[in-house]
Amino acid sequence: MTQHLPPPPPIDFSGDALFLDFDGTLVELADRPDGVVVGEQLIAMLHALSDRLDGRLALVSGRDIATLDGFGMDGLAIAGSHGAEWRLADGTMSETARPPGxxxxxxxxxxxxxxxxxxxxxxxxxxxxxxxxxxxxxxxxxxxxxxxxxxxxxxxxxxxxxxxxxxxAGVDKGVAISDILERAPFAGHRPVFLGDDVTDEAGFEQVTRSGGHGVLIGTMRATAANFRLPDVNSVNEWLDRSLRN
Missing domain, CATH: 3.30.70.1020 (Trehalose-6-phosphate phosphatase related protein; domain 2)
Known part of the structure; x- marks a missing residue:
């Protein structure tokens, strides 16, 4: 296992497409799924980042799109339900059927x-x-x-x-990122994906295949990511610092 990963470089607003996990990456984990705290400052920052990236920002989460919209993320591109559904900022959508059983x-x-x-x-x-x-x-x-x-x-x-x-079966965060990267405004740009959990490894692997890089959030472990940030606070600081540059 790699013992050390450096922090990521700042966002390249002309060339990057930014993909962000939600729980444990943008917001602290909570004991209950409905117990997370989503501040107005985070919501405003994400919309500002999306504007700077000309729409090339997407949340990639295990939560469904409707729940994330309820947190104030409506208007952003979102891949929800571990990739089983996604929506672009222009309203374009893809959703698999509820599985039998x-x-x-x-x-x-x-x-x-x-x-x-x-x-x-x-x-x-x-x-x-x-x-x-x-x-x-x-x-x-x-x-x-x-x-x-x-x-x-x-x-x-x-x-x-x-x-x-x-x-x-057959869908994951990597599949969703790959699908989104085929569509405007994401197509032709370098994907950068931030995530904390083992559920994010498929996303790290996909962005690497697509010429980008993954950023592990939290404690070091075996990972396909290329960079690391130690916690949620450092993610928000990195995003804010990139936005201000």
Whole structure:
């Protein structure tokens, strides 16, 4: 494992296309999915960055587009639900259908959360998740349930920060970034992707294949990223500093 990665260079507003994870990258992780704090300053900065980049900024998140819009991100390009849906700033959209069997998974996840203190169920338009950050002792059982349902219905098991999610197989953040890079205004520009979680590795790999680079956020680990920033505060400082240059 690489023991050290340098901080990223400033954003090149003439040549870069910027892709940003949300939880753990732009905002601090929270015990509950609805507990994140999104300040007005962050919202304003993201819109200002998008303007400077002529629209070449996209959020790339496990959250669905509607939820991110509710945080004040409407008007920005967004790849949501781990790449199963995306929308460009001009309104162009792509969305896969809700996978068959997801209703069964939702019912079983919801029942599990109701009977295990501290486990939180998160329903998503194109997936379902269990969060066990409040009660990590249930983590193994959450993962086992998810893996059993994945085998039954052909889902992909997505692991995250003390959570596990089921989603459609064959889509991920890398696939979404690749699709967006084929379209204006992103086409022909160098992709830069910031993310903190193992769910972001597919994005790091894709931007590298496309001639760009990934930026790992948080503690050093094995990664396909080329650069690193230590925490959410440093991400916001880097974005603000780039914007002011």
């Amino acid at each position: 997801m209703d069964d998974a939702r019912r079983q996840f919801e029942r599990f959360a109701e009977t295990h203190d501290g486990v939180l169920f998160e329903d998503k338009p194109l997936g379902a998740a269990l969060h066990y950050r409040l009660s990590p002792e249930w983590g193994e059982e959450c993962v086992a349930l998810a893996e059993n349902l994945a085998r039954s219905h052909g889902f992909h098991v997505q692991h995250g920060h003390e959570m596990v999610e089921l989603r459609r």
